[in-house]
Amino acid sequence: MTTPSAAGPLAPFRVIDLTNELGQLAGRMLGDLGAEVIKVEPPGGDESRFIGPFRGDVVDPEQSLHWWTFNNNKLSATLDLTNQRGQELFDLLLERADFLVETCPPDAAAALGLGVETLRSSHPSLVHTSITPFGREGPYANWKATDLVGTAMGGLSSLCGAPGRPPIRPTASQGYTQASAQAVVGTLIAHYQRTKTGQGQHVDQSMQEAVTFTHDNASPTWDIRRINNGRPGNGREIGGYKSGQYVYEAADGYVAALSYGGLFGLTARQTIEWLDHHGMARDLTSEDWLAKLDATTGLLIPPAGDDADYLNETLVAFCKRFTRAQLVSEAQQIRNGWGIVHTPKDLLDNEHLSDRGYWVEIEHEEAHVTYPGPWAKLSKTPLTVRHRAPHIGEHNGYVYGDLLGISEDEIRSLASANVI
Amino acid sequence: MMTDSAQTDKVFAGIRVADFAWVGVGPLVSKYLADHGAEVIRIESSVRPEPLRRAPPFVNDEPGLDNSGYYADFNSSKKCVSLNLQHPDGVAIAKRIIAECDIVTESFTPKAMRAWGMTYDDLCEVRPDLIMISMPMYGLTGPWAMWQGYGHVLQAAAGISHLTAYPGEEPIGTGVAYTDFLVPHFAASALLAALDHRQRTGEGQNIDFGQMEAAIHATETMVLDYTVNGREQQALGAGHPDHRPYGTYRCAARGDDDDRWIAITVTDDAELTALADVAGQSSWTSLDADALDAAIGAWTRTRQSEELMERLQNAGVPAGVVQTPEDLRNDPQLAHRGHFWMLDHPTMGHRAYDGPSFRLSETPAELTKAAPLLGEDNEYVYKDIVGMSDEEYVEHLVSGAFD
Numbered sequence: 001m002t003t004p005s006a007a008g009p010l011a012p013f014r015v016i017d018l019t020n021e022l023g024q025l026a027g028r029m030l031g032d033l034g035a036e037v038i039k040v041e042p043p044g045g046d047e048s049r050f051i052g053p054f055r056g057d058v059v060d061p062e063q064s065l066h067w068w069t070f071n072n073n074k075l076s077a078t079l080d081l082t083n084q085r086g087q088e089l090f091d092l093l094l095e096r097a098d099f100l101v102e103t104c105p106p107d108a109a110a111a112l113g114l115g116v117e118t119l120r121s122s123h124p125s126l127v128h129t130s131i132t133p134f135g136r137e138g139p140y141a142n143w144k145a146t147d148l149v150g151t152a153m154g155g156l157s158s159l160c161g162a163p164g165r166p167p168i169r170p171t172a173s174q175g176y177t178q179a180s181a182q183a184v185v186g187t188l189i190a191h192y193q194r195t196k197t198g199q200g201q202h203v204d205q206s207m208q209e210a211v212t213f214t215h216d217n218a219s220p221t222w223d224i225r226r227i228n229n230g231r232p233g234n235g236r237e238i239g240g241y242k243s244g245q246y247v248y249e250a251a252d253g254y255v256a257a258l259s260y261g262g263l264f265g266l267t268a269r270q271t272i273e274w275l276d277h278h279g280m281a282r283d284l285t286s287e288d289w290l291a292k293l294d295a296t297t298g299l300l301i302p303p304a305g306d307d308a309d310y311l312n313e314t315l316v317a318f319c320k321r322f323t324r325a326q327l328v329s330e331a332q333q334i335r336n337g338w339g340i341v342h343t344p345k346d347l348l349d350n351e352h353l354s355d356r357g358y359w360v361e362i363e364h365e366e367a368h369v370t371y372p373g374p375w376a377k378l379s380k381t382p383l384t385v386r387h388r389a390p391h392i393g394e395h396n397g398y399v400y401g402d403l404l405g406i407s408e409d410e411i412r413s414l415a416s417a418n419v420i
Numbered sequence: 421m422m423t424d425s426a427q428t429d430k431v432f433a434g435i436r437v438a439d440f441a442w443v444g445v446g447p448l449v450s451k452y453l454a455d456h457g458a459e460v461i462r463i464e465s466s467v468r469p470e471p472l473r474r475a476p477p478f479v480n481d482e483p484g485l486d487n488s489g490y491y492a493d494f495n496s497s498k499k500c501v502s503l504n505l506q507h508p509d510g511v512a513i514a515k516r517i518i519a520e521c522d523i524v525t526e527s528f529t530p531k532a533m534r535a536w537g538m539t540y541d542d543l544c545e546v547r548p549d550l551i552m553i554s555m556p557m558y559g560l561t562g563p564w565a566m567w568q569g570y571g572h573v574l575q576a577a578a579g580i581s582h583l584t585a586y587p588g589e590e591p592i593g594t595g596v597a598y599t600d601f602l603v604p605h606f607a608a609s610a611l612l613a614a615l616d617h618r619q620r621t622g623e624g625q626n627i628d629f630g631q632m633e634a635a636i637h638a639t640e641t642m643v644l645d646y647t648v649n650g651r652e653q654q655a656l657g658a659g660h661p662d663h664r665p666y667g668t669y670r671c672a673a674r675g676d677d678d679d680r681w682i683a684i685t686v687t688d689d690a691e692l693t694a695l696a697d698v699a700g701q702s703s704w705t706s707l708d709a710d711a712l713d714a715a716i717g718a719w720t721r722t723r724q725s726e727e728l729m730e731r732l733q734n735a736g737v738p739a740g741v742v743q744t745p746e747d748l749r750n751d752p753q754l755a756h757r758g759h760f761w762m763l764d765h766p767t768m769g770h771r772a773y774d775g776p777s778f779r780l781s782e783t784p785a786e787l788t789k790a791a792p793l794l795g796e797d798n799e800y801v802y803k804d805i806v807g808m809s810d811e812e813y814v815e816h817l818v819s820g821a822f823d
Contacts, residue, residue, distance in 0.1 A: 008613070009613035009614055009616060009617040010613055010616070012620075025637070029606070029609060033609065033610070033613045034613075051662070052641075052661065052662060053641055053645050053649065053651070053661075055648050055649065056649065057649070065641045065644040065645055065648060065649075066640070066641050068644060069640065069641050069643075069644050116781070120781075134753050135753065135756075135757055135779070137756070138752075138753045138756035138757060139752045139753055139756060140733075140752070140753040141753075143733045143738075143740075144733065144736065144737070144738040145738050145740060146660075146663075146666070146685040146687060146738045147660075148658060148660070148666060148667075148668070148683045148685050149683050149685055149738045149739060149740040150740075151683075152668065152681075152682075152683035152740045152741065152742040152743065153683075153740035153741065153743055153751075154743070154748075155743050155744070155745060155747070155748050156594065156596070157658070157668065157681075157683065157742045158681075158742050158743060158744045158745075158747075159594065159595040159596050160584065160594045160595050160596075161586070161592075161595070161657075161658075162586070162592070164679075165586070166657065166658055166667065166668045166669075166670070166681065167658065167668045167681050167683075167742045168584065168585075168586065168657045168658045168668070169584075169658055170580055170583050170584040170594060170598075170638075170655075171583040171584070171653065171654075171655050171656045171659070171660075171661070172580070172583050172638060172639045172640035172641075172642055172653075173640055174598075174602075174638065177602070177637075177638045177640075178602070178605075178777075179777075181602070181605035181606060181609070181638075182605050182776070182777050182778060183778060184605065184609045185452055185605050185608045185609055185612065185776075185778070186776070186778030186780060188608075188609055188612035188613060188616070189431055189452070189456055189612065189780060189783075190431075190780050190782075190783070191612075191616060192431055192432070192612060192615060192616055192619070193431045193780075193782070193783050195616060195619050195620070199782065201780055201781045201782040201783065202780075202781040203778050203779070203780055203781075204778060204779040204780075204781070205777065205778045206753075206757065206777060206778075208753065208754070209754060209757060209759055209777035209778075210777040210778075212748060212754070212759065212774060212777065213601050213774070213777055214594075214596055214598065214601040214602070215596065215601075215745060215748075216595075216596035216597055216600070216601065217475070217476075217477065217489070217490040217493070218596075218745040219493060219745055219748070219749075219760075219772065219774055220477055220489025220490060220492065220493045220771070220772070221476075221477045221489065221745065222744075222745035222746050222749065223477075223489060223749075223771055223772040224477040224478070224479055224489045224768075224771070225477045225481070227477075228744040228745050228746050229595070229745060230595075230679070231595055232595045233592060233595075234590060234592045235595075236572055236595070236597075237595065238475060238476055238490070239475065239476025239477035239478070239489075239490065240476070240477060241476060246572065246573075247576070247581070247590055247591060247592055247593070249590070254576070254590065254591055256572070256573040256575075256576035256577070256581065256593070257573075258570055258572055258573060332566075332567045332568065335568060336568070337557075337567070337568035337569040337570055337573055338573065339567075339569055339573035339574060339576050339577040340576070340577055341576040341577075341581050341582060341591050342576065342577055342578070342579050342582060343579070343582050343652055344579060344582070344639075344642050344643060344645070344646035344652045344653065345646060345652055346579075347578075347579050347636065347643070348643075348646060348647065351563055352558060352562045352563050352564040353562075353632075353633070355561070355562040355563055356559055356561060356562045356630065356633070358633055367648070369644065369647060369648055370643075370647040371643065371644065371647075372633075372636045372637055372643050373633070374633075375606045375610075375629075375633055375634040375637050376606065376607065376609075376610035376627055376628070376629045376633075376634065377559070377627065377628035377629070377630075378610060378613075378614060378625055378626075378627050379540075379625045379626040379627070379628075380614075380617070380623055380624075380625035381613075381614070381617050381625065383610075
């Protein structure tokens with residue numbers, strides 16, 4: 001059994017979480033920061049409990065790894081918001097809450113009592129955060145969007161993939177992630193204002209607009225040069241200039257090594273020396289090449305044509321000879337910021353993360369499960385992973401009994417009437 | 421010094437930030453504060469310039485420390501002083517600035533602040549209630565603490581590139597320095613929570629923010645699928661593990677641009693029926709997934725992306741144009757929300773800046789000015805905030821402390 005616990009900088013505060021997959025990370029981040037987060041779900045269980053993958057691949061609303069990932073540190077209360085008594089109870093809950101985070105479609109909000117003006121007049125001190133595909137208002141407000149539509153409309157997909165081939169997206173949903181994480185920032189800015197005035201406000205978060213944050217330098221590049229950065233494939237594009245290849249195959253997987261592994265730009269000389277130390281610098285140690293590469297130190301624009309091919313072939317041959325760990329640790333010794341392309345297994349085996357105590361074990365009835373740990377280390381008010389995601393309505397007793405002061409008999413009758 | 425009355429109603433009025441951070445992550449954290457009224461002072465040097473000041477795009481394609489659009493977009497509403505921390509007086513001057521600040525932000529590898537004697541413990545001696553956030557790639561401790569990196573590489577280290585590829589092909593990752601545009605939200609959330617804690621208790625604190633550790637939280641179920649099911653999830657291009665059709669399809673050329681695409685996604689039977697109706701192809705509801713993908717691709721290839729989006733959305737199908745940077749500037753929804761701000765810069769002219777993606781109903785963001793010139797606010801900061809006399813100011817100027 002889980003109980004509310006106080007830890008973290010937001011420990012004095014309570015959040016009502018009415019989010020689907022678009023916004024679940026927002027509530028969890030507030031929970032990670034120590035707030036008491038009450039996930040309000042319909043009596044049959046939240047729709048996101050049916051998103052896979054599932055433990056053992058068995059579809060079960062209590063075994064969804066999606067649910068587990070995004071709802072630890074939360075409590076669960078069931079409530080039918082389409083029912084008048086349900087809305088009354090919801091209103092009482094909001095009376096006792098500091099934050100509401102919801103993902104209601106704009107055209108359905110009024111019917112569920114989630115209109116912006118309604119909430120502001122009934123709960124003036126509440127910080128009400130809505131996360132929607134395009135924002136609560138505007139010409140696209142009532143359009144639908146999945147994660148891919150969000151990454152497309154926000155401009156990320158046009159920068160992902162290879163030239164001439166279909167635009168792609170990270171297979172883990174970044175539209176939802178960006179919308180949720182940026183909503184937390186907006187929510188906490190509104191919260192800070194409330195500490196000064198006592199007044200809450202509405203935070204209108206759009207997924208599309210959140211995705212525009214990810215376009216790197218593409219926005220000023222269009223503004224200044226009237227060039228659209230494109231899909232660089234295995235490379236990078238800065239200011240409309242194509243950079244070199246950056247992912248190379250090592251003996252045991254892949255490494256990430258920007259700008260032909262640093263063979264041009266500020267790190268060119270020490271990188272050539274490093275290759276030469278292994279007898280694999282080819283002609284790059286010649287006066288001719290060194291002069292050519294020295295000329296690139298002030299710019300981010302790489303050599304092109306045959307020179308580019310030569311650099312690339314040199315690095316391809318070099319990387320294949322060594323393991324990822326050897327390549328990256330030697331690159332780091334010469335202040336060249338290579339990294340390992342980690343698979344999930346690599347991450348769990350990673351010594352650095354273990355050394356920092358990153359992974360946490362959470363107790364489930366079925367097993368102890370390893371989760372990613374806190375995403376920041378605060379010296380005085382640490383973030384914590386306190387407990388697993390809740391079962392359907394697991395905390396109805398606490399929420400309706402302890403918080404709202406409803407008698408056990410009435411809770412039973414609300415349950416049998418399917419209100420909770 | 422004058423108090424700007426318009427600034428006093430802002431959320432972070434009276435909060436002052438010493439921003440030592442560079443490139444993406446740090447400046448994007450302090451931008452949230454600056455655009456909501458904090459006085460953010462960037463501390464930079466011409467001896468070792470902030471790398472983004474040297475990165476394109478440049479106005480008129482002319483490289484120059486005050487001419488980079490890359491730098492400008494991340495540094496709206498901020499002030500800037502120049503200070504050479506390698507100069508014998510540099511650290512002492514930095515500490516005098518910090519004594520007048522509520523927050524310090526930095527994103528160097530950990531040895532830099534240690535070498536300067538500017539760790540959190542050191543800085544608490546000049547400012548006991550200080551909040552400091554350090555944002556190195558891999559955190560302040562651990563075997564990789566001193567490793568360097570970039571957002572383009574960190575997306576690979578955090579597992580995001582593993583999930584960003586065409587099926588079965590090399591892990592190319594996103595085409596952007598992705599974690600630079602992901603982890604600032606986590607860092608800002610931690611910082612704001614710490615600021616709230618200080619507001620209530622008077623207590624400052626230190627935040628060790630390892631960028632990689634935050635970025636792993638953007639991999640959805642990748643970790644649990646491995647720790648629970650022992651399965652390593654794989655990249656699916658534009659695709660989705662549970663839904664098809666779910667992809668990007670090439671549309672008709674627009675003018676001479678033959679790189680127009682639309683994202684079309686179907687998550688239930690009603691959306692599939694609606695898609696088939698819009699296409700006038702009732703047989704689509706019974707095609708297998710590969711055949712349907714091919715049929716959709718043939719259908720979209722002869723049609724304009726914007727027109728398809730309108731028709732599909734009006735029928736209830738989640739669909740959207742794969743928008744380019746140019747498209748975003750013309751997007752009616754972003755225009756309705758006022759996403760882009762046009763600001764005048766002394767050397768770069770009238771330029772577009774990105775504002776925050778959320779709208780606060782009572783205290784919305786305001787981008788108060790274009791990015792600062794290097795050292796633009798030296799006189800104000802050193803004389804009015806730090807309290808240097810004219811003589812002392814000139815002395816440091818001549819000695820090269822402000823280089």
